[in-house]
Amino acid sequence: MLLVLAIDLGLLNRKAHVVTIREALRFTAVLAFLALCFNGVVYALYEHQLLGLGTEVDKLDGLVNDGRLAALKFFTGYMIELSLSADNVFVIALIFQYLRVPPQYQHRVLFWGILGALVMRGAMILVGASLIARYHWILYLFGIFLVYTAIKMLTMRHDEETPGDGFVVRQVRKAFPITPTYHEQHFAIKEQGKWILTPLAVALVLVETTDLIFAVDSIPAIFAITTDPFLVFTSNVFAILGLRSLYFALAGAIEKFHYLKVSLAAILGLVGIKMLVADLLKDYLGPNFNFWLLGMVVMILVAGVVASWMRTRRVERERAASE
Secondary structure, three states: OHHHHHHHHHHHOOOOOOOOHHHHHHHHHHHHHHHHHHHHHHHHHHHOOHHHOOOOEOOOOOOEOOHHHHHHHHHHHHHHHHHHHHHHHHHHHHHHHHHOOOHHHHHHHHHHHHHHHHHHHHHHHHHHHHHHHHOOOHHHHHHHHHHHHHHHHHHOOHHHOOOOOOHHHHHHHHHOOEOOOOOOOOOEEEEOOEEEEOHHHHHHHHHHHHHHHHHHHHHHHHHOOOOOHHHHHHHHHHHHHOHHHHHHHHHHHHHHOOOHHHHHHHHHHHHHHHHHOHHHHHHHHOOOHHHHHHHHHHHHHHHHHHHHHHHHHHHHHHHHHHO
16 A cells, blocks of 8 residues: 555656546556455455454354455455545545646645545544444444435435535634645645645645545445455555546546436445345345345446446437537
8 A cells, every 4th residue: 555655656746747537547447456466365365364364253244254255345345435436536526626726736635635534444444343343233323324325315416515615614714824825736835934724735624524524424335345344444445545546537527427426326225225134135145145246336337337428428419419
């Protein structure tokens, strides 16, 4: 994780520049490849019970994770967390538009935002895993919360999604002086012996707030796959590491994914129901029911992308015909 971040900031993005779609897609592909490679590492660790992994019963399904099962749970969690990050991309785009963050400085905000997100999510995962180990019934609360979130996501308007762009900004302005203009890629500058924040720091605070809000949804979602803290955290790590490149790859075309919200709501509802009826699924589908869940998640994502593409093509044809 540290190596990827060091290469990202110290080698590829040492100087502030506008990240192109081709560059973002290339880095996204590299991170996806690394996730697949790490999945092989997960298989080896759990299959041979190295570092004490694969020796305890998973509280969710009552099974001991061998190499195959652990690899399947990691990849399923990674796919779910990565798909849920797509909605995070839309809100981050709104934040950058709201604060008029110059494109060449957006990468710096996202980089440090990712570091903060990893720390926050790590703490939330440790707390969640400890609670589930003590109180198994919390899993059912998570399931109900995910189903509720899915319904809310379907009924929420886009203009309601910017997280606290009024309240958070007001609190930051009350606590710190803020310059009216950007000062290159600096988060703070020193004037007359006093440190003053720049609008770039405000953007970073909003991005961190956004991830905290979305983590409240995504952390329970990954606990619907497994309660193993190692699998939960590592799948989150790879999804979050890909968030920066995913933003630059999708931000310009996010409005074309008209059915993105429906797909994400369906995934949240699916994992919520799975969490509520995990015991029944294990009885009817056997220990491989996570494989069926992964297949359904992929089908929902593909259906959303294809439906969005078909709608975009239809709108373009109707527009061309009217002209």
